[in-house]
Amino acid sequence: MFLTSNVHRAPLHVSVSSLSQLNSQSVFSVKYAVKLLKKLADDGNFKLGKVVHALLIVSNHASEDNVIQNNCLINLYSRCGQLAMARHIFNRLQQRNIVSWSTLMTGYLHNGFTWEVPKLLKDMVSVDNLFPNEYILSTVLSSCSNGGLLHEGQQCHALVLKSGLVFHQYVKNALLSLYTMSSDMEGVLEILKSVPGxxxxxxxxxxxxxxxxxxxxxxxxxxxxxxxxxxxxxxxxxxxxxxxxxxxxxxxxxxxxxxxxxxxxxxxxxxxxxxxxxxxxxxxxxxxxxxxxxxxxxxxxxxxxxxxxxxxxxxxxxxxxxxxxxxxxxNVVPNEYTFAVLLHSCAGLSALGCGKTLHARVEKTGHGTFVVVGNALINMYVRSGHIEAARALFSNMICRDTVTWNLIISGFSHHGLGEDALYMFQDMLAAKEQPSYVTFIGVLLACGHLGRIEEGFYYLQHLMRDFGLEPGLEHYTCVVGLLGKAGKLDEAEKFMRSTPITWDVIAWRTLLNACNVHRNYGLGQKVADHLLQLNPNDVGTYILLSNMHAKVKRWDGVAKMRKLLRERNIKKEPGLSWTEIRNETHMFVSDDTQHPETAQIHEKVRKLLAEIKPLGYIPDTASVLHDVEQEQQEGYLSYHSEKLAVAYALMKTPSQAPIHVIKNLRICDDCHSALKLISKVTMRVIVVRDVNRFHSFQNGSCSCADYW
DNA sequence: CTAGGGTTAG
Structure with missing residues (x-):
């Protein structure tokens, strides 16, 4: 083993065998022993360190009143993680100085016993009557910031001021760490301003x-x-x-x-x-x-x-x-952050099977108790449509943070459970958890679902400010949705014109969507023109506009939209739906014929449509442009991807099982009304996640209350 | 002989 000395002499060659030569008094000068011990401490070499210690004892070089050498021994053992031994030597010292205390404190700090360090300082002052120097203060301050000992840290700050050691760079840096730890950034700025360098x-x-x-x-x-x-x-x-x-x-x-x-x-x-x-x-x-x-x-x-x-x-x-x-x-062992990322990836895919496997694994490994993992699990269940599983997880969580509450509140909102979302928000306030910017997005969404206009405005204009939060674009967009959903379209437009903020495409489209649902052709056209000014190639706008024309039977308008799309060569993303059956994902494209069971699936769709016809289902040809760019064809509706996915899931799952489908676009009007009735005739719960929200179809109605 | 700063989730 080679030990390179930092003084100007040839490297020392030290090994257990060569050390045996040191077993004579002539070789062991005090200076040499100190250098050797320091080197071994720096390297954390416990094995050789013990040998040297033993040799010192045997050769009568270990005396209790050799302070410097003993300090080196304390340092050696604490650097090797042998805190008990370090303490033992410290306790037996006949003579000790401030370095002995400092070394022991560093030992406690580096071995994780941060809370012992301020106690040692107290002992040092009261027993040995020593006043802390810059070494002591920086070590104690570090212990306080590492261990979250805010109160003790403040007392140390007082000592620092008293001693005038703030101007010492080590002490200053330790103080800055302490104030950073306690989130007192104003305090940090104060220190930076008053202490130069x-x-x-x-x-x-x-x-x-x-x-x-x-x-x-x-x-x-x-x-x-x-x-x-x-x-x-x-x-x-x-x-x-x-x-x-x-x-x-x-x-x-x-x-x-x-x-x-x-x-x-x-x-x-x-x-x-x-x-x-x-x-x-x-x-x-x-x-x-x-x-x-x-x-x-x-x-x-x-x-x-x-x-x-x-x-x-x-x-x-x-x-x-x-x-x-x-x-x-x-063979790299994952930690809680790894699991959080994986669960969020499952959430992105709505990959429930994979998410459940990971859920089982984190329960087994014990990672499930970390907040980041709990949050990721809630998000995964919310995003794969299992809101009740998310609710159960939330109530079983041991510790929650702001993100946890935000996830469950916005989860309920996206699932159309406005009441639950607002109750959760009340619980959050009762639990003294500070709501954040994100919290209020979920809350305002919930108000939108419930049509609670006054309540929404109260949150926006008063409660947010009470918590020191400035409403932003997302909140204002929620208000546009809130007014729009209630049919107050002119008010929504007025709100947009009068609010001094740069509205984005999403906000305007929210208003356009409201015009569409409430069949306000005049305002709708105006909004659409504005949207196309912002982005002439925005497919979403063309689709909404075309749907609107169709609803008021302005077929010339529909034709114009299609012509525009063709002329500008705007290609629409193909409609995709997928569903997971026994851990396998089945993907469907509109007008799909690639699936090996295409014939059976189409047959199933035809049967389902025939079954719901007596309940009042009328194919809605106006929705066609939603999924195709070509001319509409007779019978084309039957092959929308979400219908294929639902039909397939009905064929392949037991009669009680809920069905989950994920879609890359907005669900179209026709599929929406068809799925409502299909849920009734098949007595199934059908949950569809589209780009914006969840639709939970059950017994003929949908959780979105027909507004999306 | 003793002291300080670093990476991953929303």
């Missing part, structure tokens, strides 16, 4: 602190100062700066930083490669993330989870699940 470490502490607490402009300030001072030097700085780019979703900036990093010659390590992957993933550049993943092949759980997350964030859900299999083959 900053190192790379200061920059990194505050950069990460600002980032974690949403102080983005302050983080950018730090970054630009680092650039101007040329101090973007080491890996940790880059990790934090990539975090900033990821947060900003600024791909250009991220690429520039990446270039700078490459030019500076810094080599990737597992932290840095994860940070770069994460940046590319969050900035929507999945290829960049994959490139980094392959260029630094020494992966751990975190870097694996990062690449899985990058795939998930870029909607490569299947790829994320596939890569997990590779991860398992490499």
């Amino acid at each position: 900053s190192s790379n470490i200061t920059d990194n502490v505050v950069l990460k602190g600002f980032l974690d607490h949403g102080y983005i402009n302050e983080a950018l300030d730090v970054f630009s100062r680092m650039l101007s001072e040329g101090s973007v030097g080491d890996k940790i700085s880059y990790v934090n700066i990539f975090g900033l780019c990821a947060r900003l979703k600024d791909l250009k900036l991220g690429q520039q930083v990446h270039c700078r990093m490459l030019k500076s010659g810094l080599q990737l390590d597992v932290f840095l490669s994860s940070a770069v992957m994460d940046m590319y993933g969050k900035c929507g550049e999945i290829l960049g993330a994959r490139y980094i993943f392959h260029s630094y092949p020494d992966h751990n759980v975190v870097s694996w989870t990062t690449i899985l997350a990058a795939n998930f964030q870029n909607e490569c859900f299947e790829e994320a699940l596939k890569m997990f299999l590779q991860m398992e083959l490499q």
